[in-house]
Amino acid sequence: MIIDCHGHYTTAPAAHTSWREAQVAAHDAGAAAPLYPGIGDDEIRESVEGSQLRLMADRGIDLTIFSPRASAMGHHRGDETLSTAWTRACNDLVARVVGLFPRHFAGVCQLPQSPAVPIENSVDELRRCVAELGFVGCNLNPDPSGGYWTAPPLTDKHWYPFYEAMVELDVPAMVHVSAVTNPAFHATGSHYLNADTTAFMQLLEADLFHDFPDLRLVIPHGGGAVPYHWGRFRGLADMLGRPPVEDALMGNVFFDTCVYHQPGIDLLFEVIEPANILFGSEMVGAVRGIDPRTGHHFDDTRRYVDALALAPDVRDGVYERNARRVYPRLDTLLRGQDR
Amino acid sequence: MIIDCHGHYTTAPAAHTSWREAQVAAHDAGAAAPLYPGIGDDEIRESVEGSQLRLMADRGIDLTIFSPRASAMGHHRGDETLSTAWTRACNDLVARVVGLFPRHFAGVCQLPQSPAVPIENSVDELRRCVAELGFVGCNLNPDPSGGYWTAPPLTDKHWYPFYEAMVELDVPAMVHVSAVTNPAFHATGSHYLNADTTAFMQLLEADLFHDFPDLRLVIPHGGGAVPYHWGRFRGLADMLGRPPVEDALMGNVFFDTCVYHQPGIDLLFEVIEPANILFGSEMVGAVRGIDPRTGHHFDDTRRYVDALALAPDVRDGVYERNARRVYPRLDTLLRGQDR
Numbered sequence: 001m002i003i004d005c006h007g008h009y010t011t012a013p014a015a016h017t018s019w020r021e022a023q024v025a026a027h028d029a030g031a032a033a034p035l036y037p038g039i040g041d042d043e044i045r046e047s048v049e050g051s052q053l054r055l056m057a058d059r060g061i062d063l064t065i066f067s068p069r070a071s072a073m074g075h076h077r078g079d080e081t082l083s084t085a086w087t088r089a090c091n092d093l094v095a096r097v098v099g100l101f102p103r104h105f106a107g108v109c110q111l112p113q114s115p116a117v118p119i120e121n122s123v124d125e126l127r128r129c130v131a132e133l134g135f136v137g138c139n140l141n142p143d144p145s146g147g148y149w150t151a152p153p154l155t156d157k158h159w160y161p162f163y164e165a166m167v168e169l170d171v172p173a174m175v176h177v178s179a180v181t182n183p184a185f186h187a188t189g190s191h192y193l194n195a196d197t198t199a200f201m202q203l204l205e206a207d208l209f210h211d212f213p214d215l216r217l218v219i220p221h222g223g224g225a226v227p228y229h230w231g232r233f234r235g236l237a238d239m240l241g242r243p244p245v246e247d248a249l250m251g252n253v254f255f256d257t258c259v260y261h262q263p264g265i266d267l268l269f270e271v272i273e274p275a276n277i278l279f280g281s282e283m284v285g286a287v288r289g290i291d292p293r294t295g296h297h298f299d300d301t302r303r304y305v306d307a308l309a310l311a312p313d314v315r316d317g318v319y320e321r322n323a324r325r326v327y328p329r330l331d332t333l334l335r336g337q338d339r
Numbered sequence: 340m341i342i343d344c345h346g347h348y349t350t351a352p353a354a355h356t357s358w359r360e361a362q363v364a365a366h367d368a369g370a371a372a373p374l375y376p377g378i379g380d381d382e383i384r385e386s387v388e389g390s391q392l393r394l395m396a397d398r399g400i401d402l403t404i405f406s407p408r409a410s411a412m413g414h415h416r417g418d419e420t421l422s423t424a425w426t427r428a429c430n431d432l433v434a435r436v437v438g439l440f441p442r443h444f445a446g447v448c449q450l451p452q453s454p455a456v457p458i459e460n461s462v463d464e465l466r467r468c469v470a471e472l473g474f475v476g477c478n479l480n481p482d483p484s485g486g487y488w489t490a491p492p493l494t495d496k497h498w499y500p501f502y503e504a505m506v507e508l509d510v511p512a513m514v515h516v517s518a519v520t521n522p523a524f525h526a527t528g529s530h531y532l533n534a535d536t537t538a539f540m541q542l543l544e545a546d547l548f549h550d551f552p553d554l555r556l557v558i559p560h561g562g563g564a565v566p567y568h569w570g571r572f573r574g575l576a577d578m579l580g581r582p583p584v585e586d587a588l589m590g591n592v593f594f595d596t597c598v599y600h601q602p603g604i605d606l607l608f609e610v611i612e613p614a615n616i617l618f619g620s621e622m623v624g625a626v627r628g629i630d631p632r633t634g635h636h637f638d639d640t641r642r643y644v645d646a647l648a649l650a651p652d653v654r655d656g657v658y659e660r661n662a663r664r665v666y667p668r669l670d671t672l673l674r675g676q677d678r
Contacts, residue, residue: 147488153523183491184481184488184492184537185537186575188571189540189544190536190539193533194537197564198523198529198533201525202523224564225532225533225563225564228566228567229560229598229599230600230602231598231600231603231626232527232598234637235625235630235637236525236528236625238628239626259567259571260568261571261610263606267606270602271600288578291573
């Protein structure tokens with residue numbers, strides 16, 4: 001089977017998205033948030049049938065690891081209470097998609113992060129999503145400030161209580177930022193990629209995986225700039241007196257294949273061990289158009305991976321086995337479905 | 340001949356570097372800066388003979404476009420007056436290196452930037468360096484805050500007075516950040532690469548080169564994450580209703596070859612037109628070690644470019660002609676030297 005490790009619910013019903021704006025407006029006005037709207041199952045079905053499910057069928061993708069829209073997490077907006085209410089609404093909605101299409105989606109949660117709020121405050125929502133909603137992982141935002149990078153590095157003890165819960169629950173995190181308010185950055189054009197590169201370098205500088213040997217982090221968007229500059233990172237590790245990146249990081253760090261052209265995918269597979277690569281497309285997401293050079297969607301990453309003509313065992317690892325290994329709760333779900 | 344477009348004076352005499360610390364300490368104490376130390380020509384010769392010049396000879400590099408150490412620009416430290424004094428000292432020192440080895444170095448200046456200070460205040464130093472010191476370009480810092488990204492995007496009118504001077508003087512800028520104080524980032528491991536990606540996306544979103552058709556910007560470190568994600572940027576341009584990046588940007592934007600492994604250089608040349616690529620190594624710089632896989636320095640980028648076996652005309656463009664075209668004052672200098 002083919003598992004896409006990186007899909008966001010970018011087509012959520014308008015009522016959900018409108019409620020968010022009303023919620024923020026009420027917060028800004030010092031008023032109570034309006035009641036969350038009723039959203040029917042049909043609306044939810046429609047929201048994915050014409051987009052994610054259709055594209056998955058077109059591309060032969062069996063299952064998407066599905067999380068709330070990343071750019072809408074908006075951890076920088078309002079305060080922790082606001083973030084928590086929005087986060088629960090987003091996760092509950094993803095759980096309904098999964099409930100309607102359990103063979104096509106597995107849930108990953110966003111977290112009620114908020115600038116300067118301790119990350120242990122996100123543990124309860126992680127537990128709820130895993131225990132009650134059956135989610136298999138989470139998205140962890142290394143910059144809840146929205147482009148001002150006010151949080152400590154991911155290797156700081158600040159984050160440890162959350163990692164403890166992740167390890168206990170045996171779920172990985174995708175390191176994924178949200179929208180930016182800093183006008184220097186464009187969310188999907190620079191902030192996302194910068195965050196990937198930043199996170200990897202933070203991990204390179206410290207001993208996080210010594211402290212958490214079972215912690216698993218997925219760095220999306222093909223690892224940002226990292227594979228393209230693999231020699232730079234290998235050289236920096238050497239220069240900084242750090243162990244080789246392959247030994248110190250690559251037992252715990254995984255990259256997806258959200259790189260939207262063939263030469264990028266070629267490079268990714270040339271420099272990164274296939275065991276560290278999870279198929280992903282971020283579909284329907286950052287780049288929605290059709291590449292005039294190929295006549296296919298930029299984000300149809302399956303075409304690029306197929307074109308590599310990987311050995312069957314390697315290909316199966318990238319398309320399925322690696323995801324089941326990194327997300328063991330997904331593996332359990334799939335076994336329960338007796339596929 | 341072979342021109343390295345990206346070298347910093349990372350081996351400046353200790354007296355120069357110590358003076359900087361004394362200057363900042365005096366500023367912090369509200370005292371006058373100490374007098375700048377006397378530095379003999381022999382000290383300057385020694386500072387490059389055993390490092391840059393030796394490595395250039397080893398690698399067959401004829402000339403380096405040479406600027407003050409990027410990480411030491413430190414525009415975030417102190418105030419504009421401090422930045423201006425330091426900048427002049429740094430540029431004057433580079434001018435002395437160039438004066439001692441005019442066939443091996445051409446000067447590029449740092450600018451007296453300072454957070455929240457109008458960029459037009461840097462025009463005088465640019466003029467001084469070009470007119471009096473014979474420099475051929477400048478390094479422009481898109482984030483003088485040192486990792487907090489408080490400056491407007493490079494396409495904002497804030498920067499226009501400086502671009503006007505650049506066009507008038509016919510000098511390009513390398514977009515190059517300096518050290519970071521934000522603990523989220525590592526200077527050479529993430530901040531530099533992020534800045535390259537950020538700058539390119541800023542340029543993609545606006546019409547800067549419509550307003551300045553003769554402006555030329557070099558984005559170093561192989562363009563950050565951009566070539567690896569070339570499909571993403573092409574797709575984003577399409578999605579944002581922007582003209583194709585090749586048409587809108589690549590008449591004015593150039594990438595260097597500071598990518599420290601063969602697969603990265605292979606990708607760079609696969610996706611970017613060779614006319615937009617300038618040979619560079621950032622030597623002696625970010626990564627100083629020897630790659631155990633090859634037995635050669637990570638930053639010996641000439642090996643990677645040579646291994647491409649480019650057609651002679653293309654190769655000469657990357658090694659020499661493109662640099663002479665992007666830095667016309669260098670071309671004039673070289674013609675005057677009757678090489």
